[in-house]
Amino acid sequence: MSVDPADHRLRRARRVTLLSLATNVWTTVLLPAVGLAREPDPVRVALGAAGLLGFTVAQVAVLHAAVTPWLPVPARRRRHAALTVAALLSLPLLGPVAAGSWPTWAWLGASLVGMTPLLFRPVVAAVAAAGVLAASAAVTWWTDGPLTTALLVTGLVGAGTAALTWVQVWFWDLLVEARQGQAAQARLAAAEERLRFARDVHDLLGHDLTVIALKAELAERLAPTDPDRAAREAAQARRLAATALTRVRAAVHGYRAVDLAEQAAAVGEVLRSSGVRTTVVPPSGEVPGPVAADLAAVLREAGTNVLRHSRAGWCRIEITREDTAVTLTVRNDGVRDGDGPDRLSGGLRGLSDRLAPVGGRVRADAADGVFSLVATVPVAR
Numbered sequence: 001m002s003v004d005p006a007d008h009r010l011r012r013a014r015r016v017t018l019l020s021l022a023t024n025v026w027t028t029v030l031l032p033a034v035g036l037a038r039e040p041d042p043v044r045v046a047l048g049a050a051g052l053l054g055f056t057v058a059q060v061a062v063l064h065a066a067v068t069p070w071l072p073v074p075a076r077r078r079r080h081a082a083l084t085v086a087a088l089l090s091l092p093l094l095g096p097v098a099a100g101s102w103p104t105w106a107w108l109g110a111s112l113v114g115m116t117p118l119l120f121r122p123v124v125a126a127v128a129a130a131g132v133l134a135a136s137a138a139v140t141w142w143t144d145g146p147l148t149t150a151l152l153v154t155g156l157v158g159a160g161t162a163a164l165t166w167v168q169v170w171f172w173d174l175l176v177e178a179r180q181g182q183a184a185q186a187r188l189a190a191a192e193e194r195l196r197f198a199r200d201v202h203d204l205l206g207h208d209l210t211v212i213a214l215k216a217e218l219a220e221r222l223a224p225t226d227p228d229r230a231a232r233e234a235a236q237a238r239r240l241a242a243t244a245l246t247r248v249r250a251a252v253h254g255y256r257a258v259d260l261a262e263q264a265a266a267v268g269e270v271l272r273s274s275g276v277r278t279t280v281v282p283p284s285g286e287v288p289g290p291v292a293a294d295l296a297a298v299l300r301e302a303g304t305n306v307l308r309h310s311r312a313g314w315c316r317i318e319i320t321r322e323d324t325a326v327t328l329t330v331r332n333d334g335v336r337d338g339d340g341p342d343r344l345s346g347g348l349r350g351l352s353d354r355l356a357p358v359g360g361r362v363r364a365d366a367a368d369g370v371f372s373l374v375a376t377v378p379v380a381r
Contacts, residue, residue, distance in 0.1 A: 013172065014172070017168055017171070018064070021168055023161075028052075028055065028108060031107035032104050032105070032107050035104030044096055048104070051094045054086045054089060055087060055089075055108060059115065062079050062080060063118070064079075099145060100143060100145050106136045106139075106145075109132045109133070109139075110154050113162055114160075114162045114165050116162055117169060129162065137150065205244055208244035211240055212240050212244070215240065216237050219231075260282075260299075261282040261287075263300075268280040281318040283319040283326065291326050291377045297354060305371075316331045317330050318330075323379070332370070333371075348362055348364055358378065362375045
């Protein structure tokens with residue numbers, strides 16, 4: 001999976017999923033540890049503790065890999081191999097621990113069954129779970145333990161753990177796919193806009209350039225025999241070229257024109273998709289193109305700051321139009337008192353430099369956990 005590891009919302013969901021999956025680790029550590037506490041032989045205790053520690057470390061590594069889509073495939077395979085080796089080593093190391101009085105390895109086997117949804121596809125996972133169940137039965141027979149108890153622990157507890165693990169990872173995968181879909185939708189929108197612009201330019205220039213080429217070719221043929229007509233054809237080609245250039249410039253100007261209300265709505269959608277409750281108050285009147293372009297740059301920087309430099313739960317974007325100026329105000333929570341302009345000074349300084357030539361100004365401050373950015377650009381009369 002290709003996801004952005006810096007995604008703020010995804011990081012939070014990943015932490016929650018990891019904490020949920022950690023219940024498997026507690027099962028692995030605590031219940032076999034009861035067997036270690038009941039074992040009178042210190043050598044077996046030491047060997048069993050070593051086997052349990054190795055298995056736990058390998059298990060944690062696999063759980064971490066399950067919710068780390070950006071982890072390279074070779075590293076993921078190494079972790080899976082380490083878990084396999086640790087599981088095999090645990091058979092002789094933990095199997096004899098508390099033999100006959102506590103199903104030590106059966107509990108470890110239950111945890112191993114619970115891990116199968118992370119390692120294999122459903123059919124292979126079922127086969128692997130059956131293999132673990134057989135290993136649990138073999139260890140119990142070898143140590144003269146209660147076979148029924150061991151099979152119930154490994155089978156039923158393992159199946160329940162596997163079901164919970166599958167649901168947790170399934171929800172995580174759904175979230176990752178949703179974030180990938182949002183990113184793909186944004187890329188598709190950008191690609192469609194580029195195609196639209198390309199079609200517009202082709203429609204504008206295709207006919208004119210064809211006529212210009214024909215006029216130039218005709219002028220070239222007429223030059224030796226009819227110079228006056230060749231000159232007229234060349235003049236017409238020049239006028240057509242000038243007209244085409246004017247039309248292209250007009251199209252590009254329209255393409256570059258910024259609708260500040262649409263820009264604010266788009267930034268609001270991006271913030272909402274990242275889990276930030278966002279309110280957008282558009283301008284009451286029309287904002288002149290140059291002013292809209294300048295404030296759009298401020299708006300994009302402010303949106304980036306909310307996502308990267310805060311743990312915002314809410315954000316309010318407000319644009320007000322007065323007789324002499326247009327003001328953009330962006331406020332969000334999730335900042336510590338004292339943070340603010342100093343931390344983002346590079347971006348703010350760049351925005352101030354951009355607005356200075358037109359008499360605009362940018363002000364930012366943080367108080368009571370709320371960061372405010374206010375940009376004002378005068379409107380020429």
